[in-house]
Amino acid sequence: MASPPGSSHFHERKTMSASTWRRPSVVIRAVAVTSVLAMALAACGGGRSDTPSGGGSSNSGAIDTAACPTDPAKATVTGDTITLGTSLPLSGIYSAFKGILDGETAYIDYLNKDLGGVEVNGKKYQIKLEVKDDAYAAEKTVANVQSLIDSNVFGLFNVVGTKNNLAIRDQVNEDCVPNLLAATGSPAWGNSKYPWLLGTFLVPYPNEMKALVDYLKVNEPKATIAVLRANDDFGGAYSDTLTSLVKGTDLKVVKVVGYDPETPDTKSQITTLAATNADVLVIGGTLLACPDALKNVAASGWKPTTYMSGTCTSKTLMAIAGDAGNDVLTVLPLMDPS
Template sequence: MSRHARAARFAYFDIALTMLIGLAIAAPSTAQEKRYDPGASDAVIKIGNTAPYSGPLSSNGIIARTEGAFFKMINEQGGVNGREIEFISYDDAYSPPKTVEQTRKLIESDEVLLLFNQLGTPTTMSVIKYVNAKKVPQLFIAAGGTIFGDQKTYPWSMGFQPSYQSETRIYGRYLRENYPTGKIAVLSSNDDFGRDNIKGLKDGLGDAVGNIVAEVTYETSAPTIDSELVRLKFSGASIFVNFASAKFAAQAIKKAAEIGWKPVHILHGNSQSISAVLKPAGLENARDIITASYSKDPADAAWKDDPGLKRFSDFMAKYMPGEDKNNFYVVYGYNAAQALVEVLGRCKDDLTRANIMRQAEALNQVHLDMLLPDVTLSTSPADHYPIEQMQLQKFDGQNWVRFGSAMKGR
């Protein structure tokens, strides 16, 4: 072979080698562009949920149905970065043993990428250690247990709404400042939900905690709370703090009216739904009840020209026709689903569980369509309480009327 031929041949190999090295360098970069954990692919993102479609909190099942409808809308719009959301939601009947069974199924059989908006304090507590041991994101839990923001103990879990202690601390401060000598009777459930609420209320009352003259608890399996209401009335209290869940809150409002008890009435924010709680109790019976909220009331004329309400109303008309758009639980589900889509969108092509938590911990004043103007989502690796502001409101017989300014209970 001539010298020129050998030189040409070596030059060819040099070019080929350079191309191969270039491809080798480029290949890992291309592979790193898309990263998946179980439940994610080029086509789909699998999300798991448990909700009480039956049982004592069945009225709250509309939350998950709303979320399913919202994800359907997102899929029809092209999905999240081109991927469809597969929302797998099982009924746990607000029963911790059932929650354990269904959560294991979601993680081990369905292989979901993450868990989203599981509802209830006792139900979520029954699985939180297992979920964290599996290192599966458990985002925007539909309960205000203070423990759900404890990022040191449960780094893979995150709440959504203000913690129960944060909310009830606001009520305690309000009563201390406006009814400094008022005698207080409290109704709460005999579980972690109830205990969290009592703790916050007493913290907010501060030196006025001695104004509590009666504390009565009920079992969530009980058919009624009529006898509990009679006991509270005869305590001589002029203030009724009603920390019952939806079904029992409605019973309490109705029974108080039946026995002629007309105290200053504080209602837990979880039970502020006009359609699911106040209407069954009787709207007139609910007049002047006070609660706190962080979301817009679709029936409030103040939002008639609001762009966020317009998007929500359009969603309801197309994807949930016939449902009451004024239902607080529908608004809640819409907000939660929109928050999750925000997090997933930020993940881009890195759909690993670790990155999902990184993005969920990096929200900075994110506003959702149906949050009050002064309320936003903000998180950090040291802050797993996305929503912390609330505003007091009073029921006028038809709608909730806000008063004061948004405040934090922490």
């Protein structure tokens, strides 16, 4: 799978304003939406695919569609509107992800109204987005996606969450429905057995840990590391990768503690981790758990070098953290200037 048009860089949170570090992502999203959609349409001949998958791809990179329920080569987009579907949390403790939808809606409005739509093979199409709330519950995502597929959306777009996309990948594979720009940096993406799933511009979570380990080798080569992680596939991508990467170095993971992703409360976990007095803290969490952990670290008197998941680098979350977010290390995607 091709890499997104950006690269990951470390940033100390206090050195950059929100407008500085958020703007590049908007540019990448704008480019990616148009290019990925055009690529998918071109490959599908106006439908969902014209190359021989039913869930797999050949060594040449072509998708084998032999086992698809209908022949994608004969599918077409009727009229001048391409309908995409998405599922994300709009309610519950993860409702802050609604900001993703706000950005998508604004950009789609821009495409449709200001640019007249997306041009594919010489024809302009308006984009319509069907939206469903899953409250970040994977079982709801599965039901939502089935409903969207049954309503004949062209494809899925930016479905949010690692566990959520894992829950639907067999489903979209069997139905041969493109799942475009899945909103997760999980290492599970890029598997040739699931060619209908295309990742997004998010920095892959293992790459975040590789960047951190490289940083520590230079700046704190004998550091002890404590890890706070969500008790799900998302959190595991951080802790498992980090544990593997420190092997053969003088870095040492001394404690890994999980928190319930259904609640943002991390006080007891931070108390446990602070007792290690580790040199470095890694926060493999997301949304409200991040500012909560940062504030709990500050209150404990523990002063580790802190790395925070790139999924938490939003103006809203860092405003909640306040001064506790100063000097935090993280990553974000940037456009390659070359």
